[in-house]
Amino acid sequence: MQSTNDIKNTDQKTLDHKTLTKSFYLWFWGALTCFSQEHMQTFGYMASMLPILKKLYPDHDDQVEAIHAYTAFFNTNPMLGTVIVGITASMEEARADGQDIDGETINDMRAGLMGPLAGIGDSLIDGTLIPILLGIALGMSSGGSPIGAIFYIVAWVLIAYFGQRFLYFRGYTLGSRAVNILVGAQGAAIRRAIGIVGAMVVGGVLASWVNVTTSLKLRGADGKVFLNLQSKLDSIYPGLLTVLITFFCWWLMSKKHVSAIWTMVILVVISFVGVLVGFFNPGLSY
Amino acid sequence: MTISWLQAAIFGLFACLCSNSCMAGQAVGNYTIGRPLVGGLVCGIVLGDIKLGIACGVAMQLVYIALVTPGGTVSADVRAISYIGIPLAMVAITSQGLNPLGGTAANLAKSIGTLVGTVGTVLYYAVATMNLVWQSFGWKDIEKGKIDRITGVNFGWPWISQMLFSFIPAMLLTHYGATAVTALRTALPMDGIAMKTLFTVGGMLPCVGIAILLRQIVNRPVDFIPFLVGFTLCASLKLNLVSVTIISLLFAILIYEIEMAHNSSSNGGSAAIETNGDDDEEDI
Incomplete structure (x- = not known):
C-alpha cells in the first residue's frame, strides 16, 4: 500500500487504518485539553491532524506548510464534530495525492460545518440523549443505589466511544457526504422526532424529581383549616406549582434574557418572601 | 465527618480530569466523570458512604440535568459541583444529622452544589486564560517548524493550569471547607429564616436547569405540549x-x-x- 512517490499523480497515497485510529484517539482524548476562549479547539484539532500530515508528507517542510491550514479558529460540539476531523483526513489525503484541493478548501469546509454541527450536537446530545440517560439513571439510583451511576457510565461511554469512532471513519470514507443525513431534509425530520422524545422525557424528569409545594393553610375562627391550598392545587393539576415555577424561569431566561445565575437569585428572593409570609415551609427540624 | 488530605487530593485529581476543558477527554472526562451522579459515586467511595454520596449526586444532577455550554460559555462548573460541592454537602448532611435519603438532605445538597458550582465558573475561565500561555508556546513552535511539540502543548502543559485551578482549589476547599460546614450547624439554626429559605430554594433550583433545557428545545409555543404530556x-x-x-x-x-x-x-x-x-x- 505504501509505495514510493516519485510520480505524484499516478501514485495513490492512502492513509492506513493505524494512522487514522491514532488521529481519532488524539481527538477523542484531547479535543479540548488545551482550551482557551480565543482559540477553543484549535490545538486539539492540530494535535489530531499531526499523525495524518506526517504520514502523507514525508518531507518536514511540507508537514509544516500543511499544518497551517489548521491554525484557524475551530470550535464545535466535540462528539458530532468528530465527523469533521474524519472528513479533513480524507480531504488532506486527496490534497497529498495532488487533487485540486488546497488549505483554503479544507478550511471553508471546516468553517462551514462547525456551526451547524455544534447546534445539532448541543440539542441532540446535551439536550436529548444525556437527559434521557440521566433520567433513567436517576430512577435506578433513587434510594442511594450506585446502580444508576454505573448504568450511566457504561451506557454513555459505550455510546460516545463507538459513536465517535463511527463518525470519524464515516467522515473519512464518505467525505462531506457523511453529514448529508444530519443536515438534509431527512436529518431535520429525525431531529424533530428525537426532539419529541427529549421533551417528553424532560417533562417526566421534572414531574418525577421536582416537587414545589406550598404550606399555605387558611384557618377559620375556630382554628379549623378551611383552605388547604396544596390539596386544592393538586385537585386541579398535580404538580401545578412545579410547572409554573419552571415556566417562570423559562420566561425570564428566554423572553427577558435574564442569565441563569440571576434567575437563581430571583428564586432566592421569591423563596425568602415566601418563607416570611408562610407560603413556603420546608418543615425542618433536627 | 472530616475530609483528610489524601481524600482531598483525590477530589483534586478528579477535578482535573473532569472540568470543562478536561484532561480525560470530553466524553469520559466532562460528560462522565464530571456529571454529579457519577461524582456522587466517586465521592461516596472516597468518603466511605456510597449511599449518601449517591443521594447527594442524584440531588445535584437534577439541577444540572441539562448542562449545555453553547459557544463555550458556562453557567456552572462541573468540577466544582461534583468534587467540591458533593463532598461538602455530604459533610453538611452528616453533621446536621439528616436522613441521607430525605428531601431535606437533597435540598441542602442542591443549595450547596449550586452555590459552589456558580462560584466555580471562575476556575473555568482561569484555566482557559492560562492555557493561552501554552498556546503562545505552540504558535512559536509552529513558526519555527517544530510541529512535533503541538502534542505536548495540547496534552502536557495544560496540566499546570489544571494543577493551579482545579487540583489545589478542590483540595483546599474540601479539606478546610469540611470544618466550616460543620460549624454551620451552630451558626444557623434549622428553624431560622435563612435555613428555611436555603431549603426552599434548593427545592426549586432544578426548575432552572429544566428551563435552560426548555430554552433549547422550545421554538414555538406548541413545543411545550410534548413536555407537558411527559410531565x-x-x-x-x-x-x-x-x-x-x-x-x-x-x-x-x-x-x-x-x-x-x-x-x-x-x-x-x-x-x-x-x-x-x-x-x-x-x-x-
Missing part, C-alpha cells in the same frame, strides 16, 4: 421514566413519518400537516 404521564399517571421514553418513541415515529410525507409532497404549506397531507395532490 402529566409522570405526575398524574405515575409512570416511570422508561415507560415515558417508550411512549414518546411512538410519537417520535409519527412525527418522523409525517415530516417525511410532508417533505415528499413538495407543497411546503403548513396546512399539509393539519390535513395529514392526504388531500394535497398537486405536484409542481
Whole structure:
C-alpha cells in the first residue's frame, strides 16, 4: 500500500487504518485539553491532524506548510464534530495525492460545518440523549443505589466511544457526504422526532424529581383549616406549582434574557418572601 | 465527618480530569466523570458512604440535568459541583444529622452544589486564560517548524493550569471547607429564616436547569405540549421514566413519518400537516 512517490499523480497515497485510529484517539482524548476562549479547539484539532500530515508528507517542510491550514479558529460540539476531523483526513489525503484541493478548501469546509454541527450536537446530545440517560439513571439510583451511576457510565461511554469512532471513519470514507443525513431534509425530520422524545422525557424528569409545594393553610375562627391550598392545587393539576415555577424561569431566561445565575437569585428572593409570609415551609427540624 | 488530605487530593485529581476543558477527554472526562451522579459515586467511595454520596449526586444532577455550554460559555462548573460541592454537602448532611435519603438532605445538597458550582465558573475561565500561555508556546513552535511539540502543548502543559485551578482549589476547599460546614450547624439554626429559605430554594433550583433545557428545545409555543404530556404521564399517571421514553418513541415515529410525507409532497404549506397531507395532490 505504501509505495514510493516519485510520480505524484499516478501514485495513490492512502492513509492506513493505524494512522487514522491514532488521529481519532488524539481527538477523542484531547479535543479540548488545551482550551482557551480565543482559540477553543484549535490545538486539539492540530494535535489530531499531526499523525495524518506526517504520514502523507514525508518531507518536514511540507508537514509544516500543511499544518497551517489548521491554525484557524475551530470550535464545535466535540462528539458530532468528530465527523469533521474524519472528513479533513480524507480531504488532506486527496490534497497529498495532488487533487485540486488546497488549505483554503479544507478550511471553508471546516468553517462551514462547525456551526451547524455544534447546534445539532448541543440539542441532540446535551439536550436529548444525556437527559434521557440521566433520567433513567436517576430512577435506578433513587434510594442511594450506585446502580444508576454505573448504568450511566457504561451506557454513555459505550455510546460516545463507538459513536465517535463511527463518525470519524464515516467522515473519512464518505467525505462531506457523511453529514448529508444530519443536515438534509431527512436529518431535520429525525431531529424533530428525537426532539419529541427529549421533551417528553424532560417533562417526566421534572414531574418525577421536582416537587414545589406550598404550606399555605387558611384557618377559620375556630382554628379549623378551611383552605388547604396544596390539596386544592393538586385537585386541579398535580404538580401545578412545579410547572409554573419552571415556566417562570423559562420566561425570564428566554423572553427577558435574564442569565441563569440571576434567575437563581430571583428564586432566592421569591423563596425568602415566601418563607416570611408562610407560603413556603420546608418543615425542618433536627 | 472530616475530609483528610489524601481524600482531598483525590477530589483534586478528579477535578482535573473532569472540568470543562478536561484532561480525560470530553466524553469520559466532562460528560462522565464530571456529571454529579457519577461524582456522587466517586465521592461516596472516597468518603466511605456510597449511599449518601449517591443521594447527594442524584440531588445535584437534577439541577444540572441539562448542562449545555453553547459557544463555550458556562453557567456552572462541573468540577466544582461534583468534587467540591458533593463532598461538602455530604459533610453538611452528616453533621446536621439528616436522613441521607430525605428531601431535606437533597435540598441542602442542591443549595450547596449550586452555590459552589456558580462560584466555580471562575476556575473555568482561569484555566482557559492560562492555557493561552501554552498556546503562545505552540504558535512559536509552529513558526519555527517544530510541529512535533503541538502534542505536548495540547496534552502536557495544560496540566499546570489544571494543577493551579482545579487540583489545589478542590483540595483546599474540601479539606478546610469540611470544618466550616460543620460549624454551620451552630451558626444557623434549622428553624431560622435563612435555613428555611436555603431549603426552599434548593427545592426549586432544578426548575432552572429544566428551563435552560426548555430554552433549547422550545421554538414555538406548541413545543411545550410534548413536555407537558411527559410531565402529566409522570405526575398524574405515575409512570416511570422508561415507560415515558417508550411512549414518546411512538410519537417520535409519527412525527418522523409525517415530516417525511410532508417533505415528499413538495407543497411546503403548513396546512399539509393539519390535513395529514392526504388531500394535497398537486405536484409542481
